[in-house]
Amino acid sequence: MDITKIQNQLRDFASERDWEQFHTPKNLSMALSVEASELVEIFQWLTPKESTFPDEKQSDSIRSEVADIAMYLIRFCDVLEIDLEKAIEEKLTQNKSKYPVELSKGSAKKYDQLNN
Amino acid sequence: MDITKIQNQLRDFASERDWEQFHTPKNLSMALSVEASELVEIFQWLTPKESTFPDEKQSDSIRSEVADIAMYLIRFCDVLEIDLEKAIEEKLTQNKSKYPVELSKGSAKKYDQLNN
Protein backbone atom coordinates (compact mmCIF):
# COMPACT_ATOMS: atom_id res chain seq x y z
CA MET A 1 0.00 0.00 0.00
CA ASP A 2 1.45 3.32 -1.04
CA ILE A 3 0.80 5.39 2.10
CA THR A 4 2.65 8.43 0.80
CA LYS A 5 0.48 8.51 -2.32
CA ILE A 6 -2.72 8.25 -0.27
CA GLN A 7 -1.49 10.95 2.12
CA ASN A 8 -0.88 13.24 -0.83
CA GLN A 9 -4.32 12.55 -2.24
CA LEU A 10 -5.96 13.24 1.13
CA ARG A 11 -3.87 16.37 1.62
CA ASP A 12 -4.91 17.70 -1.78
CA PHE A 13 -8.52 16.77 -1.11
CA ALA A 14 -8.51 18.75 2.13
CA SER A 15 -6.56 21.65 0.70
CA GLU A 16 -8.83 22.11 -2.33
CA ARG A 17 -11.82 22.31 0.02
CA ASP A 18 -10.09 24.56 2.56
CA TRP A 19 -10.56 21.86 5.18
CA GLU A 20 -7.16 22.09 6.90
CA GLN A 21 -8.83 24.34 9.48
CA PHE A 22 -10.99 21.37 10.58
CA HIS A 23 -8.23 18.77 10.46
CA THR A 24 -6.63 19.28 13.87
CA PRO A 25 -5.43 16.11 15.60
CA LYS A 26 -8.23 16.55 18.15
CA ASN A 27 -10.93 16.68 15.48
CA LEU A 28 -9.41 13.90 13.40
CA SER A 29 -9.27 11.61 16.43
CA MET A 30 -12.99 12.26 16.94
CA ALA A 31 -13.80 11.54 13.30
CA LEU A 32 -11.74 8.36 13.42
CA SER A 33 -13.54 7.09 16.50
CA VAL A 34 -16.91 7.96 14.96
CA GLU A 35 -16.08 5.84 11.90
CA ALA A 36 -14.86 2.99 14.13
CA SER A 37 -18.23 3.09 15.90
CA GLU A 38 -20.06 2.94 12.59
CA LEU A 39 -18.24 -0.33 12.01
CA VAL A 40 -19.28 -1.53 15.48
CA GLU A 41 -22.89 -0.62 14.68
CA ILE A 42 -22.98 -3.15 11.84
CA PHE A 43 -22.07 -5.94 14.27
CA GLN A 44 -23.83 -4.86 17.46
CA TRP A 45 -26.77 -7.26 17.29
CA LEU A 46 -25.04 -10.07 15.40
CA THR A 47 -23.65 -13.12 17.15
CA PRO A 48 -19.87 -13.53 16.83
CA LYS A 49 -20.53 -16.36 14.36
CA GLU A 50 -22.95 -14.32 12.25
CA SER A 51 -20.34 -11.56 12.13
CA THR A 52 -18.00 -13.88 10.23
CA PHE A 53 -20.53 -14.27 7.42
CA PRO A 54 -21.84 -10.79 6.59
CA ASP A 55 -24.39 -10.63 3.77
CA GLU A 56 -23.77 -8.57 0.65
CA LYS A 57 -25.30 -5.40 2.03
CA GLN A 58 -23.36 -5.70 5.28
CA SER A 59 -20.16 -6.40 3.33
CA ASP A 60 -20.59 -3.19 1.35
CA SER A 61 -21.10 -1.19 4.55
CA ILE A 62 -18.11 -2.86 6.23
CA ARG A 63 -15.89 -2.08 3.23
CA SER A 64 -17.04 1.52 3.27
CA GLU A 65 -16.40 1.99 7.02
CA VAL A 66 -13.03 0.29 6.86
CA ALA A 67 -11.96 2.72 4.14
CA ASP A 68 -13.16 5.70 6.20
CA ILE A 69 -11.22 4.52 9.25
CA ALA A 70 -8.05 3.97 7.20
CA MET A 71 -8.34 7.36 5.54
CA TYR A 72 -8.74 9.28 8.79
CA LEU A 73 -5.90 7.29 10.33
CA ILE A 74 -3.60 8.04 7.39
CA ARG A 75 -4.63 11.69 7.39
CA PHE A 76 -4.05 11.90 11.14
CA CYS A 77 -0.54 10.47 10.76
CA ASP A 78 0.18 12.98 8.00
CA VAL A 79 -0.90 15.94 10.14
CA LEU A 80 1.26 14.82 13.08
CA GLU A 81 4.07 13.47 10.86
CA ILE A 82 3.91 9.95 12.26
CA ASP A 83 5.60 7.14 10.34
CA LEU A 84 2.79 4.59 10.57
CA GLU A 85 4.75 1.65 9.23
CA LYS A 86 7.54 2.17 11.73
CA ALA A 87 5.05 2.63 14.59
CA ILE A 88 3.46 -0.73 13.69
CA GLU A 89 6.84 -2.48 13.55
CA GLU A 90 7.77 -1.18 16.99
CA LYS A 91 4.43 -2.23 18.43
CA LEU A 92 4.73 -5.72 17.00
CA THR A 93 8.09 -6.10 18.71
CA GLN A 94 6.70 -4.80 22.00
CA ASN A 95 3.69 -7.09 21.83
CA LYS A 96 5.92 -10.14 21.39
CA SER A 97 7.55 -9.44 24.74
CA LYS A 98 4.34 -8.33 26.45
CA TYR A 99 2.50 -11.47 25.41
CA PRO A 100 4.86 -14.44 25.68
CA VAL A 101 3.33 -17.49 24.00
CA GLU A 102 3.53 -19.68 27.09
CA LEU A 103 1.59 -17.21 29.26
CA SER A 104 -0.97 -15.92 26.78
CA LYS A 105 -1.85 -19.09 24.89
CA GLY A 106 -5.62 -19.40 24.66
CA SER A 107 -6.09 -16.49 27.06
CA ALA A 108 -7.65 -13.10 26.31
CA LYS A 109 -6.12 -11.54 29.42
CA LYS A 110 -4.40 -8.19 29.14
CA TYR A 111 -0.62 -8.33 29.48
CA ASP A 112 -0.68 -6.82 32.98
CA GLN A 113 -3.01 -9.61 34.14
CA LEU A 114 -1.11 -12.53 32.64
CA ASN A 115 0.51 -13.63 35.87
CA ASN A 116 -2.73 -13.74 37.82
CA MET B 1 3.63 -0.19 3.54
CA ASP B 2 3.65 -3.93 3.05
CA ILE B 3 0.16 -4.82 4.25
CA THR B 4 0.48 -8.48 3.27
CA LYS B 5 3.61 -8.84 5.38
CA ILE B 6 1.93 -7.21 8.39
CA GLN B 7 -1.15 -9.38 7.94
CA ASN B 8 1.04 -12.46 7.95
CA GLN B 9 2.83 -11.29 11.10
CA LEU B 10 -0.48 -10.61 12.86
CA ARG B 11 -1.91 -13.92 11.68
CA ASP B 12 1.10 -15.80 13.04
CA PHE B 13 0.96 -13.82 16.28
CA ALA B 14 -2.69 -14.78 16.79
CA SER B 15 -2.21 -18.36 15.68
CA GLU B 16 0.77 -19.02 17.99
CA ARG B 17 -1.33 -17.78 20.93
CA ASP B 18 -4.49 -19.65 19.87
CA TRP B 19 -6.28 -16.32 19.62
CA GLU B 20 -8.23 -16.95 16.39
CA GLN B 21 -11.17 -17.92 18.62
CA PHE B 22 -11.32 -14.31 19.88
CA HIS B 23 -10.73 -12.63 16.52
CA THR B 24 -14.25 -12.62 15.11
CA PRO B 25 -15.17 -9.51 13.11
CA LYS B 26 -17.55 -8.51 15.91
CA ASN B 27 -14.83 -8.65 18.55
CA LEU B 28 -12.20 -7.02 16.35
CA SER B 29 -14.55 -4.11 15.59
CA MET B 30 -14.94 -3.63 19.35
CA ALA B 31 -11.18 -3.72 19.94
CA LEU B 32 -10.61 -1.28 17.09
CA SER B 33 -13.12 1.20 18.49
CA VAL B 34 -11.63 0.87 21.97
CA GLU B 35 -8.20 1.78 20.60
CA ALA B 36 -9.69 4.70 18.66
CA SER B 37 -11.18 5.98 21.92
CA GLU B 38 -7.82 5.68 23.66
CA LEU B 39 -6.54 8.09 21.02
CA VAL B 40 -9.50 10.41 21.70
CA GLU B 41 -8.71 10.28 25.42
CA ILE B 42 -5.32 11.89 24.82
CA PHE B 43 -7.01 14.89 23.20
CA GLN B 44 -10.24 15.21 25.19
CA TRP B 45 -9.23 18.16 27.36
CA LEU B 46 -6.79 19.80 24.95
CA THR B 47 -7.79 22.75 22.78
CA PRO B 48 -7.65 22.06 19.03
CA LYS B 49 -4.51 24.19 18.91
CA GLU B 50 -2.83 22.37 21.79
CA SER B 51 -3.60 19.10 20.01
CA THR B 52 -1.33 20.12 17.15
CA PHE B 53 1.67 20.39 19.49
CA PRO B 54 1.65 17.28 21.68
CA ASP B 55 4.50 17.05 24.17
CA GLU B 56 6.90 14.11 24.12
CA LYS B 57 4.87 11.95 26.47
CA GLN B 58 1.68 12.59 24.53
CA SER B 59 3.52 11.90 21.26
CA ASP B 60 4.62 8.49 22.53
CA SER B 61 1.05 7.63 23.55
CA ILE B 62 -0.33 8.85 20.23
CA ARG B 63 2.19 6.75 18.31
CA SER B 64 1.29 3.71 20.37
CA GLU B 65 -2.47 4.12 19.89
CA VAL B 66 -2.11 4.78 16.18
CA ALA B 67 -0.20 1.50 15.81
CA ASP B 68 -2.88 -0.39 17.76
CA ILE B 69 -5.64 1.03 15.57
CA ALA B 70 -3.75 0.16 12.39
CA MET B 71 -3.02 -3.35 13.57
CA TYR B 72 -6.63 -4.15 14.47
CA LEU B 73 -7.77 -2.62 11.20
CA ILE B 74 -5.31 -4.71 9.19
CA ARG B 75 -6.17 -7.85 11.15
CA PHE B 76 -9.90 -7.16 10.65
CA CYS B 77 -9.38 -6.85 6.89
CA ASP B 78 -7.46 -10.11 6.87
CA VAL B 79 -10.20 -12.00 8.70
CA LEU B 80 -12.90 -10.73 6.31
CA GLU B 81 -10.62 -10.82 3.24
CA ILE B 82 -11.04 -7.13 2.45
CA ASP B 83 -8.58 -5.49 0.06
CA LEU B 84 -7.94 -2.33 2.09
CA GLU B 85 -6.02 -0.47 -0.59
CA LYS B 86 -8.78 -1.01 -3.15
CA ALA B 87 -11.46 0.00 -0.61
CA ILE B 88 -9.62 3.27 0.00
CA GLU B 89 -9.26 3.97 -3.72
CA GLU B 90 -12.98 3.45 -4.27
CA LYS B 91 -13.86 5.69 -1.33
CA LEU B 92 -11.59 8.47 -2.58
CA THR B 93 -13.39 8.41 -5.93
CA GLN B 94 -16.79 8.45 -4.22
CA ASN B 95 -15.81 11.32 -1.95
CA LYS B 96 -14.77 13.43 -4.92
CA SER B 97 -18.29 13.27 -6.32
CA LYS B 98 -19.99 13.53 -2.90
CA TYR B 99 -18.03 16.64 -1.98
CA PRO B 100 -17.70 18.87 -5.05
CA VAL B 101 -15.18 21.64 -4.37
CA GLU B 102 -17.62 24.45 -5.16
CA LEU B 103 -20.20 23.23 -2.64
CA SER B 104 -17.96 22.05 0.17
CA LYS B 105 -15.25 24.71 0.17
CA GLY B 106 -14.69 25.91 3.71
CA SER B 107 -17.71 23.98 4.94
CA ALA B 108 -17.77 21.03 7.35
CA LYS B 109 -21.28 20.03 6.29
CA LYS B 110 -22.02 16.39 5.54
CA TYR B 111 -22.58 15.65 1.84
CA ASP B 112 -26.32 15.20 2.32
CA GLN B 113 -26.55 18.70 3.80
CA LEU B 114 -24.47 20.50 1.20
CA ASN B 115 -27.41 21.97 -0.67
CA ASN B 116 -29.00 23.46 2.42
Next chain:
Amino acid sequence: MDITKIQNQLRDFASERDWEQFHTPKNLSMALSVEASELVEIFQWLTPKESTFPDEKQSDSIRSEVADIAMYLIRFCDVLEIDLEKAIEEKLTQNKSKYPVELSKGSAKKYDQLNN
Protein backbone atom coordinates in the same frame (compact mmCIF):
# COMPACT_ATOMS: atom_id res chain seq x y z
CA MET C 1 -32.71 9.25 41.08
CA ASP C 2 -32.31 12.88 42.00
CA ILE C 3 -30.73 14.26 38.81
CA THR C 4 -30.82 17.84 40.04
CA LYS C 5 -28.90 16.92 43.16
CA ILE C 6 -26.26 15.05 41.14
CA GLN C 7 -26.00 17.94 38.69
CA ASN C 8 -25.37 20.30 41.57
CA GLN C 9 -22.72 18.02 43.03
CA LEU C 10 -20.96 17.73 39.66
CA ARG C 11 -21.23 21.48 39.07
CA ASP C 12 -19.65 22.20 42.46
CA PHE C 13 -16.98 19.59 41.83
CA ALA C 14 -16.02 21.22 38.53
CA SER C 15 -16.28 24.74 39.88
CA GLU C 16 -14.06 24.09 42.91
CA ARG C 17 -11.38 22.71 40.58
CA ASP C 18 -11.79 25.45 37.99
CA TRP C 19 -12.73 22.82 35.43
CA GLU C 20 -15.57 24.67 33.68
CA GLN C 21 -13.01 25.73 31.06
CA PHE C 22 -12.62 22.06 30.04
CA HIS C 23 -16.31 21.19 30.20
CA THR C 24 -17.46 22.34 26.78
CA PRO C 25 -20.09 20.14 25.11
CA LYS C 26 -17.46 19.06 22.58
CA ASN C 27 -15.02 17.90 25.25
CA LEU C 28 -17.72 16.30 27.39
CA SER C 29 -19.01 14.30 24.41
CA MET C 30 -15.44 13.01 23.92
CA ALA C 31 -15.08 12.07 27.57
CA LEU C 32 -18.47 10.34 27.53
CA SER C 33 -17.54 8.25 24.49
CA VAL C 34 -14.17 7.37 26.02
CA GLU C 35 -15.92 6.02 29.13
CA ALA C 36 -18.41 4.11 26.96
CA SER C 37 -15.45 2.46 25.22
CA GLU C 38 -13.92 1.51 28.53
CA LEU C 39 -17.12 -0.40 29.18
CA VAL C 40 -16.84 -2.04 25.74
CA GLU C 41 -13.26 -3.03 26.53
CA ILE C 42 -14.42 -5.20 29.44
CA PHE C 43 -16.59 -7.23 27.07
CA GLN C 44 -14.56 -7.24 23.87
CA TRP C 45 -13.20 -10.79 24.10
CA LEU C 46 -16.08 -12.32 26.07
CA THR C 47 -18.82 -14.32 24.39
CA PRO C 48 -22.30 -12.78 24.68
CA LYS C 49 -23.12 -15.50 27.19
CA GLU C 50 -20.00 -14.89 29.29
CA SER C 51 -20.89 -11.19 29.34
CA THR C 52 -24.06 -11.99 31.28
CA PHE C 53 -22.02 -13.54 34.13
CA PRO C 54 -19.17 -11.14 34.87
CA ASP C 55 -16.87 -12.21 37.69
CA GLU C 56 -16.35 -10.03 40.76
CA LYS C 57 -13.45 -8.08 39.31
CA GLN C 58 -15.28 -7.45 36.06
CA SER C 59 -18.40 -6.42 38.02
CA ASP C 60 -16.43 -3.80 39.91
CA SER C 61 -15.02 -2.39 36.67
CA ILE C 62 -18.45 -2.39 35.03
CA ARG C 63 -19.97 -0.55 37.97
CA SER C 64 -17.18 2.01 37.86
CA GLU C 65 -17.52 2.64 34.12
CA VAL C 66 -21.30 2.84 34.29
CA ALA C 67 -21.00 5.56 36.94
CA ASP C 68 -18.49 7.50 34.82
CA ILE C 69 -20.78 7.36 31.79
CA ALA C 70 -23.79 8.49 33.83
CA MET C 71 -21.85 11.34 35.40
CA TYR C 72 -20.56 12.73 32.10
CA LEU C 73 -24.03 12.37 30.62
CA ILE C 74 -25.63 14.24 33.50
CA ARG C 75 -22.94 16.91 33.43
CA PHE C 76 -23.35 17.27 29.66
CA CYS C 77 -27.10 17.78 30.07
CA ASP C 78 -26.46 20.39 32.74
CA VAL C 79 -24.07 22.36 30.55
CA LEU C 80 -26.52 22.40 27.62
CA GLU C 81 -29.62 22.68 29.85
CA ILE C 82 -31.23 19.52 28.54
CA ASP C 83 -34.09 17.98 30.52
CA LEU C 84 -32.91 14.36 30.37
CA GLU C 85 -36.06 12.82 31.76
CA LYS C 86 -38.25 14.58 29.22
CA ALA C 87 -35.88 13.68 26.37
CA ILE C 88 -36.16 10.01 27.36
CA GLU C 89 -39.96 10.17 27.53
CA GLU C 90 -40.14 11.68 24.06
CA LYS C 91 -37.78 9.06 22.65
CA LEU C 92 -39.77 6.23 24.17
CA THR C 93 -42.90 7.52 22.46
CA GLN C 94 -41.07 7.87 19.14
CA ASN C 95 -39.59 4.39 19.38
CA LYS C 96 -43.03 2.89 19.88
CA SER C 97 -44.15 4.21 16.52
CA LYS C 98 -40.81 3.53 14.80
CA TYR C 99 -40.75 -0.09 15.95
CA PRO C 100 -44.30 -1.50 15.72
CA VAL C 101 -44.44 -4.87 17.48
CA GLU C 102 -45.74 -6.74 14.43
CA LEU C 103 -42.84 -5.61 12.22
CA SER C 104 -39.97 -5.71 14.69
CA LYS C 105 -40.76 -8.86 16.66
CA GLY C 106 -37.63 -10.99 16.92
CA SER C 107 -35.81 -8.75 14.47
CA ALA C 108 -32.76 -6.56 15.12
CA LYS C 109 -33.35 -4.53 11.97
CA LYS C 110 -33.17 -0.75 12.15
CA TYR C 111 -36.54 0.99 11.78
CA ASP C 112 -35.76 2.17 8.26
CA GLN C 113 -35.13 -1.43 7.17
CA LEU C 114 -38.22 -2.97 8.76
CA ASN C 115 -40.22 -3.22 5.55
CA ASN C 116 -37.47 -4.98 3.61
Next chain:
Amino acid sequence: MDITKIQNQLRDFASERDWEQFHTPKNLSMALSVEASELVEIFQWLTPKESTFPDEKQSDSIRSEVADIAMYLIRFCDVLEIDLEKAIEEKLTQNKSKYPVELSKGSAKKYDQLNN
Protein backbone atom coordinates in the same frame (compact mmCIF):
# COMPACT_ATOMS: atom_id res chain seq x y z
CA MET D 1 -35.99 10.81 37.50
CA ASP D 2 -37.86 7.58 38.08
CA ILE D 3 -35.27 5.04 36.93
CA THR D 4 -37.37 2.05 37.99
CA LYS D 5 -40.28 3.25 35.86
CA ILE D 6 -38.02 3.75 32.83
CA GLN D 7 -36.43 0.35 33.35
CA ASN D 8 -39.87 -1.24 33.40
CA GLN D 9 -40.85 0.59 30.22
CA LEU D 10 -37.66 -0.51 28.46
CA ARG D 11 -38.05 -4.06 29.73
CA ASP D 12 -41.62 -4.23 28.39
CA PHE D 13 -40.52 -2.66 25.12
CA ALA D 14 -37.83 -5.33 24.65
CA SER D 15 -40.03 -8.16 25.84
CA GLU D 16 -42.94 -7.31 23.52
CA ARG D 17 -40.54 -7.38 20.56
CA ASP D 18 -38.71 -10.52 21.69
CA TRP D 19 -35.49 -8.52 21.89
CA GLU D 20 -34.09 -9.97 25.14
CA GLN D 21 -32.03 -12.33 22.95
CA PHE D 22 -30.13 -9.28 21.60
CA HIS D 23 -29.79 -7.46 24.92
CA THR D 24 -26.71 -9.16 26.35
CA PRO D 25 -24.35 -6.88 28.29
CA LYS D 26 -21.81 -7.25 25.48
CA ASN D 27 -24.25 -6.09 22.81
CA LEU D 28 -25.71 -3.32 24.96
CA SER D 29 -22.24 -1.94 25.67
CA MET D 30 -21.66 -1.80 21.92
CA ALA D 31 -24.98 -0.04 21.30
CA LEU D 32 -24.24 2.44 24.09
CA SER D 33 -20.83 3.32 22.64
CA VAL D 34 -22.32 3.67 19.16
CA GLU D 35 -24.84 6.21 20.48
CA ALA D 36 -22.08 8.04 22.36
CA SER D 37 -20.18 8.33 19.08
CA GLU D 38 -23.25 9.71 17.33
CA LEU D 39 -23.13 12.49 19.90
CA VAL D 40 -19.43 13.02 19.19
CA GLU D 41 -20.19 13.21 15.47
CA ILE D 42 -22.34 16.31 16.01
CA PHE D 43 -19.37 18.11 17.56
CA GLN D 44 -16.42 16.73 15.59
CA TRP D 45 -15.85 19.74 13.31
CA LEU D 46 -17.12 22.43 15.69
CA THR D 47 -14.80 24.55 17.78
CA PRO D 48 -15.24 24.10 21.55
CA LYS D 49 -16.91 27.52 21.60
CA GLU D 50 -19.30 26.71 18.75
CA SER D 51 -20.23 23.53 20.62
CA THR D 52 -21.66 25.61 23.45
CA PHE D 53 -24.15 27.28 21.09
CA PRO D 54 -25.69 24.52 18.98
CA ASP D 55 -28.30 25.67 16.46
CA GLU D 56 -31.85 24.34 16.55
CA LYS D 57 -31.18 21.38 14.28
CA GLN D 58 -28.06 20.40 16.23
CA SER D 59 -29.98 20.79 19.50
CA ASP D 60 -32.64 18.35 18.30
CA SER D 61 -29.98 15.81 17.33
CA ILE D 62 -28.15 16.26 20.63
CA ARG D 63 -31.36 15.74 22.58
CA SER D 64 -32.11 12.61 20.60
CA GLU D 65 -28.64 11.10 21.10
CA VAL D 66 -28.60 11.94 24.79
CA ALA D 67 -31.88 10.06 25.22
CA ASP D 68 -30.52 7.04 23.33
CA ILE D 69 -27.40 6.95 25.51
CA ALA D 70 -29.45 7.21 28.71
CA MET D 71 -31.84 4.50 27.60
CA TYR D 72 -29.11 1.99 26.74
CA LEU D 73 -27.34 2.82 29.99
CA ILE D 74 -30.49 2.29 32.03
CA ARG D 75 -31.32 -0.92 30.15
CA PHE D 76 -27.75 -2.14 30.66
CA CYS D 77 -28.01 -1.54 34.40
CA ASP D 78 -31.31 -3.40 34.49
CA VAL D 79 -29.87 -6.45 32.71
CA LEU D 80 -26.89 -6.64 35.09
CA GLU D 81 -28.89 -5.50 38.15
CA ILE D 82 -26.70 -2.49 38.85
CA ASP D 83 -27.99 0.22 41.18
CA LEU D 84 -27.00 3.22 39.07
CA GLU D 85 -27.72 5.86 41.70
CA LYS D 86 -25.57 4.08 44.27
CA ALA D 87 -22.76 3.55 41.75
CA ILE D 88 -22.75 7.30 41.03
CA GLU D 89 -22.67 8.17 44.74
CA GLU D 90 -19.71 5.88 45.32
CA LYS D 91 -17.86 7.31 42.35
CA LEU D 92 -18.43 10.88 43.51
CA THR D 93 -16.89 10.03 46.86
CA GLN D 94 -13.91 8.33 45.20
CA ASN D 95 -13.35 11.25 42.84
CA LYS D 96 -13.20 13.66 45.74
CA SER D 97 -10.21 11.83 47.17
CA LYS D 98 -8.62 11.11 43.77
CA TYR D 99 -8.78 14.76 42.75
CA PRO D 100 -7.94 16.93 45.77
CA VAL D 101 -8.76 20.57 45.01
CA GLU D 102 -5.26 21.80 45.76
CA LEU D 103 -3.63 19.40 43.28
CA SER D 104 -6.18 19.44 40.49
CA LYS D 105 -7.21 23.08 40.41
CA GLY D 106 -7.13 24.32 36.82
CA SER D 107 -5.46 21.11 35.66
CA ALA D 108 -6.89 18.48 33.32
CA LYS D 109 -4.34 15.88 34.42
CA LYS D 110 -5.50 12.38 35.26
CA TYR D 111 -5.37 11.54 38.96
CA ASP D 112 -2.34 9.28 38.54
CA GLN D 113 -0.39 12.18 36.97
CA LEU D 114 -1.30 14.82 39.52
CA ASN D 115 2.00 14.70 41.37
CA ASN D 116 4.09 15.11 38.25
